[in-house]
Amino acid sequence: GAVVSQHPSRVICKSGTSVKIECRSLDFQATTMFWYRQFPKKSLMLMATSNEGSKATYEQGVEKDKFLINHASLTLSTLTVTSAHPEDSSFYICSAIYTSTDTQYFGPGTRLTVL
Amino acid sequence: GESVGLHLPTLSVQEGDNSIINCAYSNSASDYFIWYKQESGKGPQFIIDIRSNMDKRQGQRVTVLLNKTVKHLSLQIAATQPGDSAVYFCAETPPGNTPLVFGKGTRLSVIA
Numbered sequence: 605g606a607v608v609s610q611h612p613s614r615v616i617c618k619s620g621t622s623v624k625i626e627c628r629s630l631d632f633q634a635t636t637m638f639w640y641r642q643f644p645k646k647s648l649m650l651m652a653t654s655n656e657g658s659k660a661t662y663e664q665g666v667e668k669d670k671f672l673i674n675h676a677s678l679t680l681s682t683l684t685v686t687s688a689h690p691e692d693s694s695f696y697i698c699s700a701i702y703t704s705t706d707t708q709y710f711g712p713g714t715r716l717t718v719l
Numbered sequence: 720g721e722s723v724g725l726h727l728p729t730l731s732v733q734e735g736d737n738s739i740i741n742c743a744y745s746n747s748a749s750d751y752f753i754w755y756k757q758e759s760g761k762g763p764q765f766i767i768d769i770r771s772n773m774d775k776r777q778g779q780r781v782t783v784l785l786n787k788t789v790k791h792l793s794l795q796i797a798a799t800q801p802g803d804s805a806v807y808f809c810a811e812t813p814p815g816n817t818p819l820v821f822g823k824g825t826r827l828s829v830i831a
Contacts, residue, residue, distance in 0.1 A: 610762070638818055645727055647808060647821045648763070697762045706751065708810075708819055710762040 610711035627698030634700035742809030
């Protein structure tokens with residue numbers, strides 16, 4: 605149990621376009637999901653906390669108008685990178701809290717490359 | 720010179736030996752700790768967790784030790800295998816329903 609999926613696993617887009625990344629908890633409901641960004645050889649950097657039915661909470665320095673988060677259901681959160689630029693290229697990872705144990709489980713990540 | 724943070728600390732061990740990966744956490748009030756394993760190009764995978772009311776917890780081939788006095792966490796892997804090669808992150812949960820705080824990570828390299 606406690607499986608989190610992400611789609612797509614890899615995306616390449618042109619500069620200026622928007623990209624949507626989906627995060628799903630497959631076998632449990634998650635009122636809280638998290639979005640992280642990870643640069644090569646670095647640890648995970650929390651971008652925002654996604655709460656079902658309410659606005660996301662963004663970490664300092666993360667532009668909420670650029671990284672739109674929608675947590676429309678108890679099993680799905682989406683991250684939309686708007687007007688993507690090459691510096692947005694990164695590995696984006698989501699996670700969800702499995703409330704039975706309070707453990708955070710991670711998705712497999714999405715590699716975004718902006719040309 | 721080499722800048723701190725550009726390269727993860729690396730631990731190299733022989734296949735079959737035991738591995739010990741260490742982590743210093745930051746918040747003395749953190750009450751829940753997790754070790755994650757991350758293979759190249761993949762998301763972090765849960766390995767084992769421990770709550771602050773314990774100082775040791777064992778799983779299959781892995782043991783986590785918690786020393787709250789010095790805010791230190793360690794992950795011991797018995798009979799290390801090539802498949803254990805990955806980056807290992809510790810994470811702590813500060814009080815107050817706040818998100819996980821990740822450590823910098825350690826790269827484990829298993830020599831066959």
